[in-house]
Amino acid sequence: MAKAFGIITSPANHIKIEGMQDYRPVGAFSFLGRYRVIDFPISNMSNSGIDRIQVYVRGKVRSLAEHLGTGRHYNINSKRGKLQMLFSERSSVNDIYNTDIAAFAENLDILERMRQEYVVIAPSYMVYSQDYNALLNTHIESGADITLLYHKVDIAKECYLNCDVLNLNKQKGVESIERNMGNTKEKNIFMDTYVMKTSLFIELVKKARKLSSMYTLPEIVSLSAAEMDIRGVAHRGFFASISDFNSYYGANMSLLDYKVATELFHSDWPIYTKTTDACPTQFFEGSDVKNSFVSNGCLIEGSIENSVVGRCVTIHKGAVLKNCVVLAYAEIGEGVHLENQVVDKWAKIIHAKEIIATSEKPGYVKRDDTL
């Protein structure tokens, strides 16, 4: 049995992605053509030998539930391991009651039955590769109460504005956790990733409930910083937080630089996803594709540049795509010109001839829509 079990959390209330989130939670967002965002944390756990994984879900569960299924495709042992979905009721009185702590408290009986000594908590809306086993060992060796993973950035003024940041002392001790206000360039973006003893985690959940129904896990951890040994560990490699529409678009685009992609995808660290049994992609005479990721099952006759194309997309003759993210089963008609667009699943762009936006403010075409 692994020393730790895993928890994958729902994003907090302030994480809102206009448009796409109307149909599914961020974890179920398509990413880089064939993946879903949640494939990254689950694969990280599976590759780290964690075989008990709890995924917290609330609202618009269908696509996530369908995608996770039995969890078999994540290479989790089907007898000893388990991928569990834990549901929490959504309070309709006031959104402030819908915290991660409320969800944990609702499933406290299940948490208390876990036999693993440690818990690794990771978010469903961040994309990165991390060996949690190495992180757990660092945590145990340091003797800290809680270890938090962060990513140091120098663009915190413009980006990661919905994220939390860690305020660290010189010894990498965490002094507090607070929202990124965008006031300085350099920040340690908190990756919503925690390692601690299961018993301490349960204690924190109970303590938070006693203090305030509004408290979240980062808040109660921050409040405990004075009396506990909480340390930050820096993450290296690719990191993206899908916390607004631009960051979703931007994360897909940034991976079109193959060198950047190799920082996320390593041959010894597979990212698992659910197969759809789509056949390979067919390129016809006259197709012209450059600097793009293309998934299986597509039929391509037009031009694609700097774009991410999902499964089973049809791009007709004379169509031109530039800097686009096209989700599965979409169809781009003859001669249609698209720039800087996110085209959601099953959308058909046939009648519109030109839809052009800027990379600073990319456009969005709704799911199932015909334009």
Place this chain on the structure above:
Amino acid sequence: MSQNNMLAMILAGGRGSRLHDLTNKVAKPAVSYGGKYRIVDFPLSNCANSGIDIVGVLTQYESVLLNSYVAAGRRWGLDTKDSGVFVLPPREKADEALDVYRGTADAISQNIDFIDTYDPDYLLILSGDHIYKMDYEKMLDFHKANKADATIAVIGVPMKEASRFGIMNTDGEGRIVEFEEKPKQPKSNLASMGIYIFNWKMLRKLLVADMKNPDSNHDFGKDIIPTLLGEGKSLFAYEFTGYWKDVGTIDSLWEANMDLLDKKNELNLNDTSWSIYTEDVSALPQYIGPNAKVERAYITQGCRIEGEVRNSVLFTNAVVEEGAKVIDSVLMPGAYIEAGAVVTRALVADGIKVGKDAVVGSADSENILLVAKRVKGVE
């Protein structure tokens, strides 16, 4: 067996020696095809899509990879309580010594005990090395409607090629009156596809007798079918129309891959009502680099293309580096074409590297070049 009381047996023991180095370590049914598939995926997916629950796979030649591959029945959805894929290599039995399968019929005879455990009404015999999509349930309906003892699937071939096949001569109603193996003067163009439906009880009797016959080749085409015709049994030809390919040689394997490039290719692997299932690999979507050129190609996930690909089929994790050209060729899984190399009219085998600036194959060659060993780069 709940669905149609027909059990399928796939003959997958052959080496396919005309595929040369491609089948040194794997049997022909395990050879890769169409970017992400193995040939045996076709009969297995056809079975799954036709509502057949129990599939036996008879293996013999270099069977380690093939055995483990087909044993994972869940790839084709053959993993419910009542269904499964059973790997059946020759085995030692309490009253018989271990013996190889002496022929196609003998392979079935040696597994009569296995088939008996399911007590099927019908037995479907398939070949593990053909590429086609076929609804065996429709063939069974035809078999039942004719109250046949055996039904053989046939396909129309060009008359001038008919002498290369086993040819069925039929009457107006599709009843088989004569079977001729590779006739010099063919009377019909209906070639046997090696797909048979038998009433199991009848076939069982025949197989028991055939096993004891010292003069028999223990082969369906040479022995069983002629015996049935001689006994006056009712045999029908079920005519199949659609894509069907027996890829016996490097040229025909290449050609079958090239067929996928046609805009209206008959095999149509995009048809989700009859999906072909295969192994699930963890690979990135294909990446096409900033200076790449891709036209008329069939490419699967895991590939990285920085050079030029024209009129070619690329399998999982194939790489074409900057400045390299791949024209009229097939790159098997993991084939790696280094910068500046040119590959023309060639089939590059699994994991083979073609070194920097090397040139392999040529546009006017008669045959397709099989590249099965590393090609050194130009210094």
